[in-house]
Amino acid sequence: MQLSHIGTVKEILSRHGFSFSKSLGQNFLINPSVCPKMAEMSICDKNVSVIEIGPGIGVLTRELALRSRKVVAVELDKRLLPVLAETLSDFDNVKVINADILNIDLHQLIKEEFSGEDVVVCANLPYYITSPIIMKLLEDHLPIRSITVMVQKETAQRICSPVGSRLSGAITVAVNYYSRPELLFNVSAGSFMPAPKVDSAVIKLTVPDTPAVTVNNEKHFFTVIKSAFAQRRKTLPNSLSAGLGVSKAEILSMLNFLSIPETYRAEQLSLEQFAEISNYFN
Ligand code: SAM
Numbered sequence: 001m002q003l004s005h006i007g008t009v010k011e012i013l014s015r016h017g018f019s020f021s022k023s024l025g026q027n028f029l030i031n032p033s034v035c036p037k038m039a040e041m042s043i044c045d046k047n048v049s050v051i052e053i054g055p056g057i058g059v060l061t062r063e064l065a066l067r068s069r070k071v072v073a074v075e076l077d078k079r080l081l082p083v084l085a086e087t088l089s090d091f092d093n094v095k096v097i098n099a100d101i102l103n104i105d106l107h108q109l110i111k112e113e114f115s116g117e118d119v120v121v122c123a124n125l126p127y128y129i130t131s132p133i134i135m136k137l138l139e140d141h142l143p144i145r146s147i148t149v150m151v152q153k154e155t156a157q158r159i160c161s162p163v164g165s166r167l168s169g170a171i172t173v174a175v176n177y178y179s180r181p182e183l184l185f186n187v188s189a190g191s192f193m194p195a196p197k198v199d200s201a202v203i204k205l206t207v208p209d210t211p212a213v214t215v216n217n218e219k220h221f222f223t224v225i226k227s228a229f230a231q232r233r234k235t236l237p238n239s240l241s242a243g244l245g246v247s248k249a250e251i252l253s254m255l256n257f258l259s260i261p262e263t264y265r266a267e268q269l270s271l272e273q274f275a276e277i278s279n280y281f282n
Contacts, residue, residue, distance in 0.1 A: 003059040003087060004032040009193060012057060016083050020194060024077055025126025028056045031191030034150075037204055039063035041184055042122040042148035049114045051144070053101045053123035053133060056080065058087040064122055065091045072113045074101050090277075102132055106142055119143065120151070124150040127196070129169055138178040138207070147179070147205040156183050156201035163271045170229040174222065176271055177212055179205035213275040220276040228266035228274070236264050254280050 002008055009030060029035060038060060045049065048068050054063040055073035057080065064071045071094045078098055088094045095113065097104070108121055120142055125133055127234050130151050137147055141258065151159070160183040161167035161177050174215045175181050188201040215221040227243020228236065236255060241248045258276050260269070269277075 001087065001090075002032070003057060003062060003064070004030050004035060006193060008029045009057065009059075010228050012083060012087065016079075016145055018079055018083065021077065022171070023162075025054075025128045026056065026077070027127075027192040027194060027196045029059050029124060030193045031187070031189060032223060034187055034191055034202075035060045035063040037185065038122060038124075038148060038150070039067050042146065043067045043202065048118045048145070051106070051109070051119060051121045051221070053098065053121070053149075054126050055084060056124070056135065059121065060124055061088060061094060062091070066093045069117060069268060070095070070114065071095065071158060072097060074099050074104060074109075076100050079175055102129065102136060106137070106140060108141060118145050120145050121147040121149070123148075127152055129153075134159075134171070134205075135174060138175065144207055146207060148184070148202065149205075150187065150200050150202050153186060153199040153201045156203045157204075163274075166267055168224050169232075170266075173225045173229075173269075173274055175205060177215075177221070179207045180212075181205050198279070213271050214279075215275050216279050217282040220282045221275065224278045224281075225266075225274055228253050228269065230265050234265065235262065236260070236266070236269075237262055239266060240277070 009028060049070040050064045050068050052061055052064060052071055052073040055075050061071055061073050073094065073096050075096060075098060081096065081098060084096050087208045121137060158167055158169050159171055159175050160181045161172060163173050182204050184202040184204055187202065189195045189199050228239050230243055231239040237248050237251045252262055258280065260273055
């Protein structure tokens with residue numbers, strides 16, 4: 001079954017009376033080289049199991065199932081269930097769960113569906129919730145090895161730019177705290193049906209056993225990151241005192257204690273310096 005062939009996709013969808021939902025971020029892959037490459041770069045050996053988010057009509061799911069022990073695919077749109085039942089019928093190692101990825105208990109899912117093997121996440125993400133999904137996967141401290149996902153090219157560049165560089169944002173710092181991000185390859189807008197307005201890229205976040213730096217209070221660490229970037233054009237004494245509800249004088253004395261220049265903005269801080277600032281107050 002050549003599910004990335006545009007004619008096949010159109011035939012299956014029209015037979016099921018399916019119409020694309022823009023609000024669910026439904027842009028299906030029709031470039032035959034993308035899914036095998038994504039699956040290959042996500043799965044390192046046949047004993048690995050996979051969580052897929054938003055299987056659509058199953059084009060990536062099939063490639064993942066071919067290369068892994070088991071795939072659990074979480075799809076929100078009920079209308080795709082009969083389509084997936086057809087397109088995945090020749091696999092006995094795939095389970096489709098009809099749920100919202102943002103509301104599902106993934107610890108429970110991993111406990112129920114897998115038996116201790118390495119688990120990875122691989123998905124062509126719905127772009128309207130890219131950051132919440134990535135943050136949920138990381139913040140929940142799931143026992144997963146890596147997250148290989150298609151996202152908007154701009155988001156990929158932001159996530160993969162070094163912390164402390166001009167392009168970095170709150171998501172860059174958060175992702176680098178939990179994982180080692182790398183940009184794998186770019187994908188043109190014409191690889192999807194319907195074609196989105198933006199180009200895309202596949203990134204891989206490799207999750208180590210422990211975060212890159214030690215923080216005393218993770219929640220406070222993220223408040224520091226969000227506060228610093230909420231007013232990214234402002235210097236740290238202004239952005240942090242507003243965001244943390246601490247006087248400017250206290251922020252200045254903290255920066256002085258940590259030898260961080262008071263003229264710095266969020267995008268100039270290293271991951272270690274974010275951790276030092278958080279640990280100073282908590
Ligand atoms: N994997 C398919 C492909 O590559 O052709 C489809 C990818 S499409 C960009 C995103 C998919 O995510 C759609 O199937 C959409 O219905 C599904 N989706 C959207 N929001 C979701 C959510 N909150 N939870 C789970 N799936 C969701």
